[in-house]
Amino acid sequence: MRRIGSLLGALLLAAGAAIVPATAAVASTEPAVERVEPAQGCVLPGAAGVPAGDDRKRWWGDEGRETDGERFVRPVGTIRAVMLFVDFPNARAENNAAPYDTTAAYHDFLAPSADWFRRSSSGRLDLRISAVPKWFRMPLADSEYGIARDMPLRTQTRYIRQAVELADADVDFSDYDLVYVVPSRNAANIPLSPAYVNGGDDRIAADGTWVDQGVTFGRDMWNWGFKILVHETGHTFGLPDLYVEPGDTHAAVRGWDLMGNIGGRQPEFLAWHKLKLDWLRDGQIDCVTEAGTTRHRIGPVERAGGGKAVVVRTGETTAYVIESRRPIGHDTEACSSGVLVYAIDSRLRSGQAPVRIIDASPGSTQTATCHDLDIATLRAGAVSALTLPDGTTVEVVRESNQLDTVVVTKRR
Numbered sequence: 001m002r003r004i005g006s007l008l009g010a011l012l013l014a015a016g017a018a019i020v021p022a023t024a025a026v027a028s029t030e031p032a033v034e035r036v037e038p039a040q041g042c043v044l045p046g047a048a049g050v051p052a053g054d055d056r057k058r059w060w061g062d063e064g065r066e067t068d069g070e071r072f073v074r075p076v077g078t079i080r081a082v083m084l085f086v087d088f089p090n091a092r093a094e095n096n097a098a099p100y101d102t103t104a105a106y107h108d109f110l111a112p113s114a115d116w117f118r119r120s121s122s123g124r125l126d127l128r129i130s131a132v133p134k135w136f137r138m139p140l141a142d143s144e145y146g147i148a149r150d151m152p153l154r155t156q157t158r159y160i161r162q163a164v165e166l167a168d169a170d171v172d173f174s175d176y177d178l179v180y181v182v183p184s185r186n187a188a189n190i191p192l193s194p195a196y197v198n199g200g201d202d203r204i205a206a207d208g209t210w211v212d213q214g215v216t217f218g219r220d221m222w223n224w225g226f227k228i229l230v231h232e233t234g235h236t237f238g239l240p241d242l243y244v245e246p247g248d249t250h251a252a253v254r255g256w257d258l259m260g261n262i263g264g265r266q267p268e269f270l271a272w273h274k275l276k277l278d279w280l281r282d283g284q285i286d287c288v289t290e291a292g293t294t295r296h297r298i299g300p301v302e303r304a305g306g307g308k309a310v311v312v313r314t315g316e317t318t319a320y321v322i323e324s325r326r327p328i329g330h331d332t333e334a335c336s337s338g339v340l341v342y343a344i345d346s347r348l349r350s351g352q353a354p355v356r357i358i359d360a361s362p363g364s365t366q367t368a369t370c371h372d373l374d375i376a377t378l379r380a381g382a383v384s385a386l387t388l389p390d391g392t393t394v395e396v397v398r399e400s401n402q403l404d405t406v407v408v409t410k411r412r
Contacts, residue, residue, distance in 0.1 A: 195235035240350035335370035338377030
């Protein structure tokens with residue numbers, strides 16, 4: 001067992017995970033965690049290569065530890081975004097009821113995302129959004145741009161290129177890392193808000209730079225609120241969707257990460273994602289690669305500092321992750337709290353369920369806003385132990401508001 005630094009990857013399908021009765025408290029003679037740095041045992045590879053064809057989601061990341069710095073924006077330090085506002089010949093901004101006839105209302109609606117990122121990253125990311133306070137009239141009706149869920153990348157590129165060309169006299173694009181294109185609220189034919197990550201041949205050039213990353217917003221932003229900007233910007237940082245496609249979209253993670261259900265009750269990024277984003281340090285993760293029993297102390301991912309997760313490697317691209325969650329910070333409305341266990345497979349891409357939450361208490365009473373999988377944590381004195389499909393056991397032996405102590409026994 002080693003203490004790991006930079007890490008990522010890995011899933012073992014959660015099917016068959018069993019709940020086992022709590023056992024007696026672990027004696028103080030339980031082995032302590034070795035702290036060997038650097039430890040590369042849990043640094044897992046991402047999905048190799050890029051799918052052929054004009055697949056819009058081909059650029060949307062995976063769960064591999066290393067993120068392509070040429071393709072994606074590195075989400076550390078100051079990230080500068082320019083926000084452009086566009087309307088259309090058939091959907092003019094001045095025809096909206098106040099205050100949506102002005103650009104300020106749109107910026108103010110999305111602006112809380114910057115604080116969300118600052119808090120989630122414990123100050124590691126400072127997203128600065130500069131809004132250009134004018135409407136740029138697109139040359140075509142909104143229905144002519146083909147903005148749809150399965151649109152090819154070239155369709156979105158044409159839309160952004162026209163917006164960039166209209167704004168070029170007012171904006172020096174070389175000053176920015178991201179471009180946000182926000183349409184007038186009455187643009188009924190711009191329904192969705194997909195991320196834009198382009199590393200192909202049909203790239204947008206402006207002011208001596210490539211405009212390769214950003215988000216084009218649509219009417220769904222009014223349903224999701226400012227968190228749509230957080231989710232979609234997460235794609236530009238290399239994070240995948242945690243969906244199941246096709247099928248029950250949120251069957252894998254429900255509301256446990258903002259890259260899953262944007263409207264979930266516990267949207268804080270998983271510890272695994274914070275590690276990938278370089279918001280967690282190497283020494284905050286324990287890595288288990290060998291059979292045996294180890295003891296770990298982990299604090300809530302919602303708080304800064306301290307140990308945050310245990311990763312149990314199970315294969316070349318697979319691992320279990322064990323982390324602590326509390327109803328604080330972004331998770332104040334969480335459906336459950338305690339120790340969360342999930343499986344990751346870094347071979348899987350966006351929409352292929354690369355993360356699967358392992359439900360420690362299946363069959364929990366659901367509510368209108370809390371699905372069974374949202375009530376998934378282990379707690380000392382309640383459902384405190386879990387046996388995973390490969391025989392690994394996880395037991396919570398002590399908990400407080402600040403810390404969970406878990407004992408992990410890896411069988412092989």
